[in-house]
Amino acid sequence: MNSVVLAVVGVAIMTLGYLFYSRYLAQRVYRLDPDYKTPAHTRTDGVDFVPTNKFVLWGHHFTSVAGAAPIVGPAIAVIWGWLPAFIWVTVGTVFFAGMHDLGALWASARNKGQSMGTLSGRYIGARGSRLFLVVIFFLLLMVNAAFAVVISNLLVSTPTAVIPTWGAILVALVVGQAIYRWKMPLWLVSVVGVVCLYALILIGDSNPIVLPETMFGLSANAVWILVLFIYAGIASMLPVWMLLQPRDYINGLQLFIGLGILYGSVLIAAPALVAPAWNADVPAGTPGIVPLLFVTIACGALSGFHGMVASGTSSKQLDKETDARFVGYFGAVGEGLLALGAIIATTAGFQSLTQWREIYHSFNQGGVTAFVEGGSNIxxxxxxxxxxxxxxxxxxxxxxxxxxxxxxxxxxxxxxxxEAGELLGMKLSHVPATFVVLIFGLGLAFSAGADGSGGMVIWPLFGTTNQLLAALTLSVIAVMLLRRGRTIIPIVIPLVFVGVMSLYALVVQLGTFYNAGDWLLLVLDVIILVAALWVLFEAGVAMAKARREGPSPDDDDDVVAESTSSSQHSQHRE
Structure with missing residues (x-):
């Protein structure tokens, strides 16, 4: 089959999902209120809580959730064939990811911008909250350490990307000043920023930067990992408007243009899909497609990490509650388009099935390398x-x-x-809390040696942990909706599906880790499994209680806002 068909059908499905299903969710399920005062306004502090233009916030949210995972996951999962990956990415984006991301953003905005971990304590219970934080901490540890390895590998293998990668930081700093200090028009800032980024790409392509094989006794990969963590630690303490938000926004524009270039190339070149739709001849040792497909492709179909971003940073910058539809749901659509592009690049970017099989000779092959090679060919x-x-x-x-x-x-x-410090009776400021994060991240990265590759040690648990976190987030949203007397069908169906698949995958991995004698992963698997089962049980009890007791007033400003909105609508009718 021709890849153009896959691209057109996939884009059409996601577009229809945003136009119609997201509107249903916004109006009938979450009932977004344009008059509701969001935490960005009620708790403005100029650091984390900053009212933000929805297009700028979309850029932050989209690029924050769309890391390497929506490329890596699909680029690995096509080993089972392009059709299963395509179906899960499109259906998952429309009915799972968009609903989940929009819901997490709404839930947090209705609760003073609190994270899903904190909300779990309120809507599920104190015990569930503590275990929820355990799952969240492990997931973020995996993401930070593993992505540092992925980035360092790319900077070493593609030295032409070094200048645009680090030059983007300078561009972002100027963009932040231009938007918030100099009050320049957003369109002008956007155009100039994107032009600068692509100029950096051209400069980088002509001026590759290669680090020495060893520096200070460390390999080039290890040096990049160290630099990345130091940079990320500093960036995490700066006000969001100064670096994080403008960096994400301008990157989002550049990345969307990059996707446009890739899709445009597909339409012009119209390459055939050389990989099979359903691969009946998978390499020896490849695990079964069920349940592994649904945890291998997490980001790009459904990802618990999105709930952390939505409730951790995006909700604190939401200008109007109605912006959540564009930021949350369309942010998920953007990631779905990236995942679809990864599927096309890794199945149509090679000359023949033989060449494709040479790359996919065993499970976990492909990944970013196959995406870059196949995409550049297209x-x-x-x-x-x-x-x-x-x-x-x-x-x-x-x-x-x-x-x-x-x-x-x-x-x-x-x-x-x-948050964990508060539970233990300690109030940690930004600096010591960030220091703890860097200690854990660097400790994991260098746990396997001086090359920094330890960041990938616990990565095999990312997919299952990520999807379990999505199920836990959906359980919190379901309890909130039940307590407001609203339908939970759009939430419960994905909750049950992803919960079952994730728990099933964890059990399968238990056997894999045991047979391989990987006791670290085995122990972590057990911890995550027990924590997830406990939280899901607590959530089930909370949902049963909410359904039994019916709608009840909450002690947050949600009820006030809904009452005010109802009163205003009533007066308008009169």
Whole structure:
């Protein structure tokens, strides 16, 4: 089949999902209120709580959630064939991810911008909250450490991406000043910022930067990992408007343009899908498609990490509650488009099935390397871009996606450390909390040696942990809706599906880790499994109680806002 069909059908499905299903969720389920005062206004502090233009906030949210995972997951999962990956990405984006991300953003905005971990304490119970924080902490630790490894590998393998990667920070700092201090028009800032980023890509393509094989006794990869963590720690303590938000926004524009270039190349070159729709001849040792498909492709179909971003940073910057539809749901659509692009690049970017099988000779092969190679081949055939420049564009896309996610991940983990400190009776400021995050992240990264590759040690648990976190987030949203007397069907169906698949995958992995004698992963698997089962049980009890007792007034400003809104509507009718 031709890849154009896959691209057109996939984009059409996601577009229809945003136009119709997200409107239903916004109006009938979450009932977004344009007059509701969001935490960005009621708790403005100029650091974390900052009212933000919805397009700028979308850029932050989209690039924060769309890290390397929506590339890596689909680029690995196509080993089972392009059709299962395509179905899960499209259906997952429309009915799972968009609903989940919008719901987490709404839930947090209705509760003073609190994180899902804190909300679990209120809506599920204190015991569930503590265990929820355990799952969140492990997930963020995996993301930060693993993405540091992914970025460092790309900076070493594609040295032409070094200048645009670090130059983007300077561009972001200027963009932040231009928007908030100099009050320049957003369109002008956007155009100039994007032009500067692409100029950096051209400069980087002509001026690769290669670190020495060893520096201070560390490999080039290890040096980049150390630098990345130091940078992310500093960035996490700066006001969001100064670096994080403008960096994510301008990167979001550049990355969306990059996706446009990739999709445009597909339409022009119209390459055939050389990989099978359903791969009946998978390499030996490849696990079964069920349940592994649904945890291998997490970001790009459904991801618990999105709930952490939505409730950790995005909710604190939401100007109007109605902006949550564009920021949350359309942010998920953007990631779905990236995942779809990864599927096309890794199944249509090679000359033959034989060449494809040479890359996918065993499970966990492919990944970012296959995406960059396949995508650059398509861009070369479609637009005539030189292979080196095409590879630089795609590698820069992957690095910037991963880097913005790592920026946000370190900030989110700092929030978790501060929340955990409060539970233990300690109040930690930004600096010591960030220091704790860096100690854990660097400790994991260098746990396997001086090359920094330890960041991938616990990565095999990312998919299952991530999806379990999504199920836990959905359980909190379900309790909130029940306590407001609203339908929970759009939430419960994905909750049950992803909960069952994730728990099933954890059990399967238990056997894998035991047979391999990997006791660290085995112990962590058990801890996560027990914590998730406990929280889901507590959530089930909370949902049963909420259904039994019926709608009841809450002690937050949600009820006040709904009462005020109802009164205003009543007066309007009169």
């Amino acid at each position: 861009m070369n055939a479609g637009l005539g871009l030189p292979p080196s420049l095409s590879a630089t564009v795609l590698a820069t896309m992957a690095v910037l996606f991963a880097a913005t996610t790592m920026d946000t991940g370190v900030r989110l983990q700092r929030f978790v450390v501060q």
